[in-house]
Amino acid sequence: MSICFSPEYIKVNTRMLPVLLVLLCTLLLGACATQSGDDKYYDEAIQNALRTFNYGEKKEALNIVDSVFANKNNISPNIQYKIYNFKRIYYYYLKNNEKSYLYTDSMLAVLEANHAEVNNKVEYANALSAKADNYWDQNIFNKAFEYYFKSRIISESVGDTCALSNVNYHMGMINYRQEKYADAIKLFQQSLAENDHCDKTGLNFYRSQELINNIALAFTHLNEYDSAKHYYYKTLDFLVNDRSKYQGTEDHFLEEAKGVVYGDLAKIYVLTNMPDTAITLLNKSISINLQPDFDKGDAMLDKLQLAELYINTNALDDALKTLADVKSMIDTLKAGMVRKPVLNESRQKYNHLMYRVMQAKNQTADALQYLHNYESVRDSIEAQNRELNTINVQQLLDYKETYHKNELLRRDKKLVQVSLMITIILCLFVLVTGGLIYNNYRKSKLHVNELTMLNQQINEQKSQVEFAVAQLEKNNEEKDRILYMVVHDLRNPVNGIIFLADLLLENDMTGEQRENMEMIMSAAQSCSALINDLLEVSSGKSYDENTKRSIEDVNDLVKYVVNLMQFRTIAKNQQVIFKPSDVPVYVFVNKEKLRRALSNILYNAVKFSPERSSIEVSIARQQKTVTIAIKDKGIGIPQNMQPFVFDMFTTAKRHGTHGEKSFGLGLSICKQIVEANNGKITFVSKEDEGSTFIIALPEID
Numbered sequence: 102m103s104i105c106f107s108p109e110y111i112k113v114n115t116r117m118l119p120v121l122l123v124l125l126c127t128l129l130l131g132a133c134a135t136q137s138g139d140d141k142y143y144d145e146a147i148q149n150a151l152r153t154f155n156y157g158e159k160k161e162a163l164n165i166v167d168s169v170f171a172n173k174n175n176i177s178p179n180i181q182y183k184i185y186n187f188k189r190i191y192y193y194y195l196k197n198n199e200k201s202y203l204y205t206d207s208m209l210a211v212l213e214a215n216h217a218e219v220n221n222k223v224e225y226a227n228a229l230s231a232k233a234d235n236y237w238d239q240n241i242f243n244k245a246f247e248y249y250f251k252s253r254i255i256s257e258s259v260g261d262t263c264a265l266s267n268v269n270y271h272m273g274m275i276n277y278r279q280e281k282y283a284d285a286i287k288l289f290q291q292s293l294a295e296n297d298h299c300d301k302t303g304l305n306f307y308r309s310q311e312l313i314n315n316i317a318l319a320f321t322h323l324n325e326y327d328s329a330k331h332y333y334y335k336t337l338d339f340l341v342n343d344r345s346k347y348q349g350t351e352d353h354f355l356e357e358a359k360g361v362v363y364g365d366l367a368k369i370y371v372l373t374n375m376p377d378t379a380i381t382l383l384n385k386s387i388s389i390n391l392q393p394d395f396d397k398g399d400a401m402l403d404k405l406q407l408a409e410l411y412i413n414t415n416a417l418d419d420a421l422k423t424l425a426d427v428k429s430m431i432d433t434l435k436a437g438m439v440r441k442p443v444l445n446e447s448r449q450k451y452n453h454l455m456y457r458v459m460q461a462k463n464q465t466a467d468a469l470q471y472l473h474n475y476e477s478v479r480d481s482i483e484a485q486n487r488e489l490n491t492i493n494v495q496q497l498l499d500y501k502e503t504y505h506k507n508e509l510l511r512r513d514k515k516l517v518q519v520s521l522m523i524t525i526i527l528c529l530f531v532l533v534t535g536g537l538i539y540n541n542y543r544k545s546k547l548h549v550n551e552l553t554m555l556n557q558q559i560n561e562q563k564s565q566v567e568f569a570v571a572q573l574e575k576n577n578e579e580k581d582r583i584l585y586m587v588v589h590d591l592r593n594p595v596n597g598i599i600f601l602a603d604l605l606l607e608n609d610m611t612g613e614q615r616e617n618m619e620m621i622m623s624a625a626q627s628c629s630a631l632i633n634d635l636l637e638v639s640s641g642k643s644y645d646e647n648t649k650r651s652i653e654d655v656n657d658l659v660k661y662v663v664n665l666m667q668f669r670t671i672a673k674n675q676q677v678i679f680k681p682s683d684v685p686v687y688v689f690v691n692k693e694k695l696r697r698a699l700s701n702i703l704y705n706a707v708k709f710s711p712e713r714s715s716i717e718v719s720i721a722r723q724q725k726t727v728t729i730a731i732k733d734k735g736i737g738i739p740q741n742m743q744p745f746v747f748d749m750f751t752t753a754k755r756h757g758t759h760g761e762k763s764f765g766l767g768l769s770i771c772k773q774i775v776e777a778n779n780g781k782i783t784f785v786s787k788e789d790e791g792s793t794f795i796i797a798l799p800e801i802d
Contacts, residue, residue, distance in 0.1 A: 143180045178215045205231045226255040266295035282319040289316045306347035333366040360389035364403040383407045398443040401430045405450045449478040598625040653692050656681040662699040673712045680719040688798045690778040698771040702794045710735035727800045732793040738786040747772045
C-alpha cells in the first residue's frame with residue numbers, strides 16, 4: 102500500500118495511518134529515560150490511553166489523558182512531550198489536521214526549550230519527522246525533506262537505521278510520482294532492506310508490506326508484468342506468513358491490506374488480457390473494503406477500475422451501474438470519511454469514464470460536459486503536484502552535505518574566536534619569557550665586551566682575564582638556567598589547563614560546551630608542545646631525539662596552517678593565496694612540529710607585510726623533492742642581516758609593519774625542525790621588495 106498519490110492514483114489504506122502513529126508513540130514511550138515517581142505514574146496513564154486507543158475506544162482514550170492531567174502544574178517536559186504526541190495522533194485520526202499540526206509544534210517547542218538535540222535525541226528526531234509529515238500532507242515537499250533530513254542526521258548519531266529507511270521511502274515516492282519508476286524501485290528496495298533491521302513491531306510490518314507492494318506498482322508502470330506479479334504475490338505471502346514475527350498487528354488492517362493488493366493485482370490481469378480473473382480480484386477487493394469501518398476510498402477506486410474493464414469489453418450497462426455506485430460514494434464520502442486526494446482522483450476518473458460511456462452511446466452533449474468536468478479536476482490535481490514535479494531528488498541527497506558544511510563553518514567560527522583568546526594569553530607568556538631572555542642576552546653581550554678589553558691586557562692582567570672568563574661562563578649558565586626555569590614554570594599552568602579541561606570533559610555538558618572545552622584542550626596542548634620545544638633548546642637537545650614521524654599529505658599540512666593564520670590576516674586586510682599541488686604529495690615528517698615551523702614563517706610574512714598586501718603559499722615537486730614556498734611583498738631583510746637570520750637570539754630583528762616585536766628565536770627553531778625532518782630551509786630577500794622562504798623535503802612514494 103502506498104501513502105502518496107501518483108498521476109495515476111496509488112491506492113492507500115488511510116485508516117491504517119493513525120494506528121501506525123500510535124504504535125510509533127508506544128515505542129518512543131518505552132525508549133525514554135529513568136523517570137521520577139510522578140513521571141512514572143503519568144507515563145502509565147499515557148500507556149493506558151494508548152492501549153485504549155488501539156482497542157478502538159478513541160474518545161475514552163482522550164478522556165483518560167484529560168482527566169489525569171487536568172489542573173496539573175508539575176508536569177515534566179518529558180511527560181508534556183508525550184501528552185502532545187498522543188494528542189497529535191488522536192486529532193490526526195479524526196482528520197483534524199489543523200489541531201494535529203499545532204500539537205506537533207508544541208512537541209518541538211517543549212523539546213527545544215530543554216536542549217532535546219543533546220538530551221532527548223530519539224524524541225527530538227520523532228518530533229522533526231512528525232513536522233516533516235505535516236508538510237508532506239500539505240504538499241510542501243521542500244520543507245518536508247528539510248525536516249526529514251534533520252531527523253535523519255540526529256537518528257544516525259544514535260544508530261537509528263529506521264530513520265534512513267523513512268527518508269529513502271519518501272524519496273522513492275517522489276520518484277514514483279515523477280514517473281521515474283526505475284529510480285523509485287531502487288529506493289524502495291533500499292528502504293525495505295533497512296526497515297528489516299528495525300524492531301519487529303506492527304509499524305514496521307505495515308511499512309515492509311507497503312514497500313513490497315510499491316515495488317510491484319512501479320514494475321507495473323514499467324510494463325514488466327512478470328516482475329510486478331511476483332511482488333504482488335510476495336506481498337500477500339508476507340502478510341500471511343511473516344505476520345507472526347511482528348508484534349502489534351491487527352486482523353482488521355491485515356484484511357484491508359489484502360484488499361488493496363487484490364485491486365492492484367487485478368490491473369496486471371487486465372493488461373495481460375485475462376479480464377475474468379481481473380473481475381474476480383476486483384470484486385474480492387471491493388467486498389473486503391465495503392465492510393463497516395474499512396477503506397471505502399479503496400473500494401471506490403476498485404469500482405472505477407471495474408467500470409473501466411466493463412467499458413473496454415463493451416458492457417456499457419454494467420459500466421453505468423458501477424459508475425452510479427461510484428457517484429453515490431463520492432457524494433456520501435465527501436464529508437471527510439476519506440482524504441481529499443482520494444476524492445479528487447476518484448472524481449477525475451469518474452468523469453473520464455462517464456465521458457467514454459456517453460461517447461460510446463452517441464450522447465455528445467453529455468459526453469462534452471463530462472469531458473469538461475474531467476479536465477477541470479485534472480487541472481486542479483496538476484496544480485497541486487506542480488511543486489513536487491520541480492523537486493530534484495539528487496538535490497535532496499545533497500542537502501545533508503550542505504547542512505554539515507554549514508555546521509562546520511559555524512564551529513570553525515567559534516574555534517577562531519577561542520583560538521584568538523588562547524593566542525593572546527600565549528603572547529603574554531611569550532612577551533614575559535622574551536623579556537627575560539632578552540635581558541639575559543644583553544647581560545651576556547656586556548660581558549663579552551668586557552672580555553675583549555681584558556684580552557687586550559692579557560700580558561699584564563692574566564689572572565684578571567681568567568677570573569673574567571670564569572665569570573662569563575657562570576653568567577651564561579645563569580642565562581640557560583633562567584631560561585629553563587621560566588619555560589619550566591610556564592609548563593605547570595599550561596598542564597594545569599590541560600588537566601582541568603580533561604576533567605571537565607568527563608562531566609555532562611551541552612554539545613556547544615563540549616566543543617568549546619575540546620578547543621581549549623587542543624590549544625593548551627599546542628602550548629605545551631611549544632614549551633617542550635623551548636625546554637629542548639635550553640637543555641641543548643637535538644630535535645632528532647624526540648621526533649615522531651608519520652606519512653603526511655603536504656597539501657593538507659599547508660592548508661591547515663593557512664586556515665589557522667586567517668584570523669591574523671584579517672586585522673591587516675591581507676590575503677593569503679594558497680596554491681596546492683595538483684596531486685597529493687607525501688612526506689615522512691613530524692606533523693605537529695612541521696606545522697609549527699610553517700606557522701612561524703607564515704606569521705613572519707604577515708608581520709612584515711603592509712596592509713592590503715597578498716602572501717602567496719605554493720607547493721611544487723621537482724626530482725623527488727617537495728618545496729613549500731612562502732612569498733611576501735613586505736619590508737624584506739637587509740643584506741647585512743641575512744647571514745644571521747637563523748641564529749639563536751639573532752641580532753637580525755626588526756619591528757613588524759604594525760610595530761610587532763621580534764625576539765630572535767622563531768627562525769632558529771624552524772631551521773632545527775626542518776633539518777630534523779631531513780629537510781632544508783633557505784630564503785631569498787631584497788629590502789623593501791619582500792622575502793621568499795623555501796622549505797625543501799624529500800618526497801616519498
